Amino acid sequence: MDTFLQQIVNGLTLGSIYAIVALGYTMVYGIVQLINFAHGEVVMIGALTAYSVIVALTGAQVPLPAVAIVLVATMVAIPVCMAVGYTLERTAYRPLRRAPRLAPLITAIGLSIILQHLALIVWSRNPLPYPQIIHTVPYHLTGNPNGATITNVQIAIVVTSVAMMAGLVTLVYRTKLGIAMRAVAQNPSIAGLMGIDNNRVIALTFVIGAGLGAVAGVMVGSYYGIAHYQMGFLLGLKAFSAAVLGGIGNLAGAMLGGLLLGVIEALGAGYVGDLTNLCQLSGWFDALKVRCATDPNVTLFGSNYQDVFAFIVLILVLVFRPSGLLGERVSDRA
Amino acid sequence: MPAPASPLLSLEALKVAYGGIQAVKGIDLIVGDGELVCLIGANGAGKTTTLKGITGLQPVQSGTVRYGGEDVTGLPAFQLVRRGLAMVPEGRGVFGGLTIEENLAMGAYVRQDRDAIRADIERVYGLFPRLKERRRQTAGTLSGGEQQMLAMGRALMSRPRMLLLDEPSMGLAPLMVQKVFETVLAVSREGVTILLIEQNAKLALEVSSRGYVMESGEITLAGDAKMLLHDPKVRAAYLGVGA
Known part of the structure; x- marks a missing residue:
């Protein structure tokens, strides 16, 4: 039971990060497909920019509390990422707005490689240890002193994510800009007849998604304690899977998909070892019985197979429910 | 034909191609300030392409679009709205996934005066009480006629100086058509300049002061609406009356 609870906590933490990143994918898809x-x-x-700021501030022994340093680093990472997001849209995607679907897709992959290598030049090829300046405090969830815990960092990640999701939903459904974003997503030429500058609204969508991504980057770095120029690749693919799971183009879908994917992944990682432990079969095979007498854990797959689950989910969704859990009308878009 | 004293919109030798076909073959058209002018013609005559040329939805090949004394040829639609030229597109073009109120709010996108916008939304509701009943529903759930009401109400939300209406009666029940034309007249009386594009030539000519007849991309007849209404050629071709 404690393992289960612990994996749920870990999964929700990871899932809120996925959800925030997935929102970036789904917003952009929703408005420009x-x-x-x-x-x-x-x-x-975002993660690496914040890393540099944290290292610089702690190195200079700036008399700020740890939380404030992380906040400052995030406040620097957000505009940097927004600028990157804007530049991508303006220079790479906008000229291809009317090109066949494959062109911007290939461009996106190319941009991804370019950005990785720019980061490689700036931050080196080494995994960078994220300074753990916020002292991690675990809180016990049950009476069991060795049982499931939730840390202050996990709480901060979940709370921040929920706040950002609420903020985004308010923006999209309650403000003029948000309504304009939905109008452009539905029919760009009619939106133009309303006096909406489509290019501006689309650029803002990229910028907002990138800002969310910056915060997600800081959270990933702080949670795993490491940052690396290739860290965005797998994270991006998983968040994309989460967006597809929820129904790409759908905001609520991205949030649900992210949380679900995090929990699936955590439970998978937590239980795959036990479930594939061959010693359960030792009654049937004498060779196993001998082996298991000395080592009771002869597992086929360990928790290092964690990454597989996101993609199993992606494949299952694409096969059985291509529109995702909350998605509609994908047939006319895919 | 007496040209209006102060033209608000004028097309000069406008040529627009649509899908590789020369759909508008160099037309001249003038709408005076405060006038209600109609452009009639059969399906495929080039009426809608003319509008698309005016609003930049379709690139202009040659010729000039002048609005309010300014050359606005090829200007994107969103900049025309900011100059007071609004359009109700063919097929209405409401945002089906947005609520009625959100659609109206988008009509006022270029305005900043919150209180006046609020008041104008109420004014549109006064004009079309059906919309008020359904303000929180998505526009996709409305009937065709109600969507036309919404599209017109939405265009009025920008407080336009001029309104371009593309086939407002298309696909509507006779009672709705009546209502739409009443609204067009009411809006015109408030001083909004209107260019009305219609297949329903009789109704269009009855409400307009002047009319243009378009055929295969060219203006073949133009003049006083009452005169056109009694023109034997127009009667034969568009009003279903033997010459």
């Missing part, structure tokens, strides 16, 4: 595969790299740049 483009999979911005470079979005994972925007998250990476």
Whole structure:
């Protein structure tokens, strides 16, 4: 039971990060029907920018509390990522707005490689240890002193994510800009007849998604304690899977998909070892019985197979429910 | 034909191609300030392409679009709205996934005066009470006639100086058509300049002061609406009356 609870906590933490990144994919897809595969790299740049700021501030022994340093680093990462997101849209995607679907897709993959290598030049090829300046405090969830815990960092990640999701939903459904975003998504030429500058609204969508990505980057770095120029690749693919799981183009879908994917992944990682432990079969095979007498854990797959689950989910969704859990009308878009 | 004293919109030798076909073959058209002018013609005559040329939805090959004394040829639609030229597109073009109120709010996108916008939304509701009943529903759930009401109400939300209406009666029940034309007249009386594009030539000529007849991309007849209404050629071709 404690393992289960712990994996749910870990999964929700991871899932809120996925959800925030998935929102970046789904917003852009919703408005221009483009999979911005470079979005994972925007998250990476957010993580690494914040890393540099934290290292600089702590190195200079700035008399600020740890939380404030992380906040300052995030406030620097957000505009940097927004600028990157804007530049991508303006220079790479906008000229291809009327090109065949494949062109911007290939461009996105190319941009992703370019951004990785720019980051490689700036931050080196080494995995960078994210300074753990916020002291991690675990809180026990049950009476069991060795049981499931939730840390202050996990709480901060979940709370920040929920706040950002609420903010985004308010923006999209309650403000003039948000209504304009939905109008452009539905019919760009009619939106133009309303006096809406489509290019501006589309650019803002990229910028907002990139800003969310920056915060996600800081959260990933702080949570795993490491940042790397290639960290955006797998994270981006998983968040994309989460967006597809929820129904790409659908905001609520991205949030649900992200959280679900995080929990599926955590439970998978937590239980795959036990479930594939061959010693359960030792009653049937003598060779196994001998082996298991000395080592009771002869597992086929360990928790290092964690990454597989996101993609199993992606494949299952694409086969059985291509429109995703909350998505509609994908047939006319895919 | 007496040209209006102060033209608000004028097309000069406008040529527009649509899908590789020369759909508008160099037309001249003038709408005076405060006038209600109609452009009639059969399906495929080039009426809608003319409008698309005016609003930049379709690139202009040659010729000039002048609005308010300014050359606006090829200007994107969103900049025309900011100059007071609004359009109700063919097929209405409401945002089906947005609520009625959100559609109206988008009509006022170029305005900043919140209180006046609020008041104008109420004014549109006064004009079309059906819309008020359904303000929180998505526009996609409305009937064709109600969508036309919404599209016109939405265009009025920008407080336009001039309104381009593309086939407002298309696909509507006779009672709705009546209502739409009443609204067009009411809007015109408030001083909004209107260019009305219609297949329903009789109704269009009855409400307009002047009319243009378009055929295969060219203006073949123009003049006083009452005169056109009694022109034997127009009667034969568009009003279903033997010459």
